[in-house]
Structures are given as structure tokens and as C-alpha cells.
Amino acid sequence: MKHYYRTVLVLLSIFVILSGCNKSKQETIQDANEGVKDVLISKKKDPNTSMPRFEYYKPNRLEITNKGVNSVVFSKDGEAYILFVNPKEGPMSRLNYNADQKDKSDKDSLEKIPVKNKFVYLMIKPNKKQYEVIVGVGGMKITAKMSLDDLDDNVKMMAEILHSVDITK
Numbered sequence: 001m002k003h004y005y006r007t008v009l010v011l012l013s014i015f016v017i018l019s020g021c022n023k024s025k026q027e028t029i030q031d032a033n034e035g036v037k038d039v040l041i042s043k044k045k046d047p048n049t050s051m052p053r054f055e056y057y058k059p060n061r062l063e064i065t066n067k068g069v070n071s072v073v074f075s076k077d078g079e080a081y082i083l084f085v086n087p088k089e090g091p092m093s094r095l096n097y098n099a100d101q102k103d104k105s106d107k108d109s110l111e112k113i114p115v116k117n118k119f120v121y122l123m124i125k126p127n128k129k130q131y132e133v134i135v136g137v138g139g140m141k142i143t144a145k146m147s148l149d150d151l152d153d154n155v156k157m158m159a160e161i162l163h164s165v166d167i168t169k
Contacts, residue, residue, distance in 0.1 A: 002130065006110075007029045009072055012164045016059050025148060026116065026160075028148050028151055028152065029030045029109050029111075029124055029151070031148070031151075031152050032122060032124070032151050033111050033113055033122055033150055033157045034055045034153050035155055035159070036120065036122055036135055036155050036156070036158075037113050037114070037115060037120070038156075039156050039160055039163055040113075040115045040120060040137070040159055040162075040163050040164075041116075041117060041156055042147040044057075044160075044163045045160055045163070045165050046058035046166045047164050047165075047166055048062075050168075051067065051072065051168075052069065052085060052164055052169065053069065053070060053085070053167065053168060053169045054085050054166060054167050054168055054169075055063035055159055055166050055168060056072070056083070056085075056163060056164050057071075057129070057160060057163075057164035057166070058161070058168070059157055059160065059161070061076055062074040062075070062076050062081065062157075062158075063075045063076070063077070063085070063147075068120060069084050070084060070086060070087070071083060071084050071085070079144060079145065079146060080112065080145075081142060081143070081144040081158065082142065082143050082144070083140070083141075083142045083161060083162075084096075084140065084141050084143075085137070085139070085140045085165055085167070086139035086140065087167045087169065088139065089138055089139020089140075090139060091117060091118045091137060091138035091139075091140055092117070092118065092119045092140050093119060093138040095139060096110075096136045096138075096139065096140075096141045097119065097121050097136055098114075098124050100134055100136065100141075101123070103125075109122070109123065109124040109125075110122075110123045110124075111123075115137075118137050118138060119136075119137070119138050120135075120136065120137050121135075121136045122134070122135055122136075122155065123136070124151070127145060129147075130145045130146055130147055131145065131146060131148060131151070132144075132145050133145070133146055133149070133154070133155060133158070134156055134164075135159055135162060136159040137159075137163070140162050142158045142161055142162055142164055144158065148168075
């Protein structure tokens with residue numbers, strides 16, 4: 001019986017230690033906000049992919065699966081990322097933000113991120129077992145579904161793409 005209690009105590013200790021190591025949802029979202037801001041105030045990556053109306057940086061880990069006049073669909077590990085670019089809206093536009101704000105429920109996170117000369121926002125919305133994530137900069141946005149575990153890295157990649165967009169027409 002003594003051995004049983006010792007095993008339970010060890011397992012309980014491991015559980016407490018491991019659960020204390022995980023970031024809370026709010027900490028994860030805050031880190032994502034800071035990551036987006038850090039990317040958008042850093043030097044932008046040079047565009048390596050052209051579309052009729054804009055060019056942008058495409059990370060090697062993304063595959064293009066579809067293109068539209070003002071949009072590109074990427075895939076990474078079976079997950080879709082959709083880039084929307086409205087060439088008529090500038091970097092301070094609130095058009096996408098206002099539209100996304102109407103779709104916000106009480107459980108969502110919709111944060112404006114202060115970046116000079118740009119209107120930037122990050123929306124994180126629960127969607128079944130994953131989260132719908134939107135990073136918006138003025139008249140551009142990129143959206144994807146992901147787990148909270150992938151949030152920080154993925155929003156940085158999404159912000160890199162948005163930061164690199166150059167309108168050509």
C-alpha cells in the first residue's frame with residue numbers, strides 16, 4: 001500500500017510540474033500580439049512572388065494551392081492560409097477590421113496592435129477544436145485555423161507575409 005501512495009504522489013507531482021509549464025491562453029495571445037508587432041516594426045522581407053496587382057514574400061514552408069485576382073491560398077501541413085489584398089485600401093484602412101469586428105463574439109480576442117503608420121489587428125476566434133486567426137494590416141489580411149500551440153509561430157509568419165506586400169497596380 002505504501003508503494004501505491006508513493007506512485008500516486010510521484011505522478012501527481014509530475015502532473016503539477018507539467019501543467020505549470022504550459023502558458024495560459026491569455027499569455028499565448030499576448031505573445032502572439034507582441035510577435036506580430038515585432039515583425040511589423042522590423043525590416044520587411046523582400047517579395048519573392050508576384051501577382052498581377054501585388055507582390056509578396058512567400059515562406060518556403062508554404063505551398064500555393066490557389067490564386068485569385070486579390071487573394072492567394074497557401075497550404076502548410078494540410079492547413080490553409082488565405083491572403084486577401086485590397087489594393088484600393090491603404091495601410092491605415094479599417095475596412096477589414098470593421099467587417100471582422102462585426103463577427104466578434106464575447107469569447108473572441110480582437111486586439112489592435114500599435115504600429116506606426118499602419119492599422120494592425122489580431123483576431124483569435126474559437127472554432128471547434130481550433131482557432132480562426134486573422135492578422136490584418138490596413139486593406140490586407142491573412143486568415144487561418146490553428147491550435148493555440150501553433151499560434152505564436154504562425155502569426156509571425158502571417159505578419160511577415162503581410163509586411164512584405166507591395167502593391168504594383
